[in-house]
Amino acid sequence: MKLKGFGYILTCLTLTVSFSASAQFAKPEDAIKYRKAALTVLGTHFSRLGAMAQGKTPFDAKQVIENEAVIEAVAKLPWSAFVEGSDKGETKAKPEIWKDAAKFKEAQDRFMTESLKLSVAAKSGKLEDLKTATAAVGGACKNCHDNFREK
Amino acid sequence: MKLKGFGYILTCLTLTVSFSASAQFAKPEDAIKYRKAALTVLGTHFSRLGAMAQGKTPFDAKQVIENEAVIEAVAKLPWSAFVEGSDKGETKAKPEIWKDAAKFKEAQDRFMTESLKLSVAAKSGKLEDLKTATAAVGGACKNCHDNFREK
Numbered sequence: 001m002k003l004k005g006f007g008y009i010l011t012c013l014t015l016t017v018s019f020s021a022s023a024q025f026a027k028p029e030d031a032i033k034y035r036k037a038a039l040t041v042l043g044t045h046f047s048r049l050g051a052m053a054q055g056k057t058p059f060d061a062k063q064v065i066e067n068e069a070v071i072e073a074v075a076k077l078p079w080s081a082f083v084e085g086s087d088k089g090e091t092k093a094k095p096e097i098w099k100d101a102a103k104f105k106e107a108q109d110r111f112m113t114e115s116l117k118l119s120v121a122a123k124s125g126k127l128e129d130l131k132t133a134t135a136a137v138g139g140a141c142k143n144c145h146d147n148f149r150e151k
Numbered sequence: 152m153k154l155k156g157f158g159y160i161l162t163c164l165t166l167t168v169s170f171s172a173s174a175q176f177a178k179p180e181d182a183i184k185y186r187k188a189a190l191t192v193l194g195t196h197f198s199r200l201g202a203m204a205q206g207k208t209p210f211d212a213k214q215v216i217e218n219e220a221v222i223e224a225v226a227k228l229p230w231s232a233f234v235e236g237s238d239k240g241e242t243k244a245k246p247e248i249w250k251d252a253a254k255f256k257e258a259q260d261r262f263m264t265e266s267l268k269l270s271v272a273a274k275s276g277k278l279e280d281l282k283t284a285t286a287a288v289g290g291a292c293k294n295c296h297d298n299f300r301e302k
Contacts, residue, residue, distance in 0.1 A: 024199055024208075037191035041228065044185050048175055057175075073224030077192065 028086040035081035068122035092150040111140040179237040186232035204285040219273035243301040262291040
């Protein structure tokens with residue numbers, strides 16, 4: 001599966017446009033609650049795609065598109081909620097997030113890029129494309145969890 | 152502010168098309184966690200619009216559109232997670248949700264309809280439209296919380 005030109009443009013736009021409204025948390029615990037919530041929504045819908053890709057549930061092109069649309073809307077949300085001071089409290093976030101911000105940003109970018117490829121794959125209506133794309137997104141999730149999230 | 156024809160079509164589509172992928176929760180507690188997460192994301196972005204509408208933060212048409220886009224994607228998600236058996240556990244959901252399903256559906260529909268009007272209002276770029284629409288959405292939130300959520 002290859003990204004079309006449009007996909008590349010979309011990738012660039014998404015990676016460079018900051019989500020300007022998202023740094024508005026009154027308290028660090030609000031940011032923690034929000035990012036966990038966004039990741040729960042993201043994880044739920046991604047799991048549904050993963051189940052289809054792995055043959056655990058029947059492949060349904062319409063459901064793929066519905067779930068992917070949620071992922072597309074929510075994928076960009078959690079990252080700006082890793083605000084200063086939100087390393088303490090009800091969180092498994094590792095201090096490395098703030099100590100090595102560049103590496104954390106790289107992990108986000110990898111996830112965002114793979115999510116955009118997933119968007120293209122979902123719209124193709126092909127199970128093979130979904131398999132490739134969910135495996136790559138899953139790898140990006142794991143990369144970030146391994147490096148930046150306590151077990 | 153009047154809904155255009157397109158808005159009406161959109162309303163009808165959204166209210167009648169079931170979100171077919173969303174009844175997939177392995178356990179009631181997964182459904183509870185998911186709906187709370189979706190409502191947290193929804194509440195966060197709606198609060199940002201409310202703050203602008205009330206003059207607590209500066210009106211910014213671009214931020215309005217960004218926040219509204221998240222609301223549009225997430226507004227439909229929580230409702231199908233009020234599955235049978237998810238009245239117990241870490242939830243403030245009242246038994247009335249399951250006892251009077253028709254009234255709960257009415258409350259959802261009111262919220263969905265007002266959310267769609269908010270979508271139109273957000274795109275108008277006018278503060279007055281935002282004020283009207285956020286007040287109506289806020290009323291729909293309150294209606295549901297008053298009737299179906301423990302204090």
